[in-house]
Amino acid sequence: MGYINFKEEVSVAKTELINRINNNENILNKMKKDKSLAKGFSPDKDYSYKETEDVLIGKNTTEDEESFLIIRNTDFVCAKFIQCKFENVKFIECNFIGCIFEKCKFCNGGVVFDKCNFIKDDSNKTPSLNKEDNFSCYFKDCKLYAKFLNSKVSYAIFEQCLMKNTNLEQSNFSNAIIIYSELKMFIVKDCNLTGTKFVKTYISDLEFRDINKTKLDEKTFFDKIEVRKKTRDEYEGLYTVYETLADKFKENTLNNNFGEYYYLCKTMQRKTLKLIPRIGSYLYLVTCGYGERPWYALITSLVLIFIFAVIYLFSGIDLEGDAIQYTVNTISTISFKDFIMHMNETLNLSTGAFVGVGYNNAKPTEISYTVENIEMIVGAIMMGIGVGTVTRKLVR
Missing domain, CATH: 2.160.20.80 (E3 ubiquitin-protein ligase SopA)
Known part of the structure; x- marks a missing residue:
């Protein structure tokens, strides 16, 4: 909100x-x-x-x-x-x-x-x-x-x-x-x-x-x-209006109001950007809501943890000495009970890697170490972004 x-x-x-x-x-x-x-x-x-x-x-x-x-x-x-x-x-x-x-x-x-x-x-x-x-x-x-x-x-x-x-x-x-x-x-x-x-x-x-x-x-x-016309010229005009309002609220030391109109400004600006800058704008949006939506960082982190958990199922995990690795051909032979158990273990592994606290029963296999390293880097970045965004809002 x-x-x-x-x-x-x-x-x-x-x-x-x-x-x-x-x-x-x-x-x-x-x-x-x-x-x-x-x-x-x-x-x-x-x-x-x-x-x-x-x-x-x-x-x-x-x-x-x-x-x-x-x-x-x-x-x-x-x-x-x-x-x-x-x-x-x-x-x-x-x-x-x-x-x-x-x-x-x-x-x-x-x-x-x-x-x-x-x-x-x-x-x-x-x-x-x-x-x-x-x-x-x-x-x-x-x-x-x-x-x-x-x-x-x-x-x-x-x-x-x-x-x-x-x-x-x-x-x-x-x-x-x-x-x-x-x-x-x-x-x-x-x-x-x-x-x-x-x-x-x-x-x-x-x-x-x-x-x-x-x-x-x-x-x-x-x-x-x-928005009326949904043209590039209109988006640029509205983006400029929101930017003007944001700057004026900031000048009056109304930082919370500044943040809201800055968010609207960046949202409108995104629609005027070319492909590569637009992708960067989307990343800025989903990771922290342009610095104004701290819960975006939490939601994105949870989604990433789940995605990496699924990747671990296919890259392989070591569960108490048993190697578990899903493939397209074998996935249909796994019972729902076993799938829930395996998913629980990969979620535990993914969460531990993402926040850097390690894991319990399941361990990554040699192939999964690369996935784990990537997740640890992404997790460190997301935690920094999340803490920075929350701190920014709390200071206001």
Whole structure:
């Protein structure tokens, strides 16, 4: 078993998603009924507390960022945008409180969120000391070509979204949930991803362009990426994504998480290798699970002990002065009782040779000495690999 239980993590994330959606709906209904709960904000009159459908916000052309429409210091409270287009627009120091974006497109030149806030974390309940509502925004079935710069996007939900050429820069993305989505050229720079969960999400390109460090913790979760095309290019892309994740977890001194994504990385990389390197990768896998599965060494050792025991039956053993050697012609004449007895003796001999403790009744014949020498060498190697792998895991 790996350090990360992916099935359990996915189940926990889905439960958290349901709870978060319910929490947002409850707070949304209360704030619509009592607009005084939006204290500290100045709700925009055009969109707040309304459903806006099929509207363009921005410029209907493709512009450089310098030519974007600028919307500054605006509070969008409990606004719902349906099938709207956000194009060539830059939001500066804006608040999006409990906003829902459904089937919206952030496209053409793109959208910039600079110093924006997407969460209301203070509580409306009394007393409110040490209580947080975590009233977040919900993006559903959206296409995002956007940049989040110095923004707070905590607890946000991205469901069934396509995030293409999207950048997160120096932003707080903690505890966000990205589920049933797709990330293409997703770039992260010096962000907070603690507690963030990427669930059932296809990631084809992921880069960390940190100057300082993007923060991850034990609750940060990236689900396994389901293979779609099964082509060499896809395997290479997914292998690179897993390698990037492994390196980032290691940078955050989360060595157990590093180990799991390193294992997935090597598993995916194996599918891109040519024959000889692929054989070497398989050996690395079965002997120790790429250094992350200590029980692989135990299972492989038991299999090798059994194989050598069978070889001893055919190469010959000396059992209390009687030479026993199976051949293709004589094997059918041996009773099942005698076979079990002989197999027991060769297993004892094989185990003793493999772990280097010697043998009891059965001894190898002259021909079997070569087999025994080979087994002793293999056993010494496997014991070293097994102890090294277990030690590596225990040290973590």
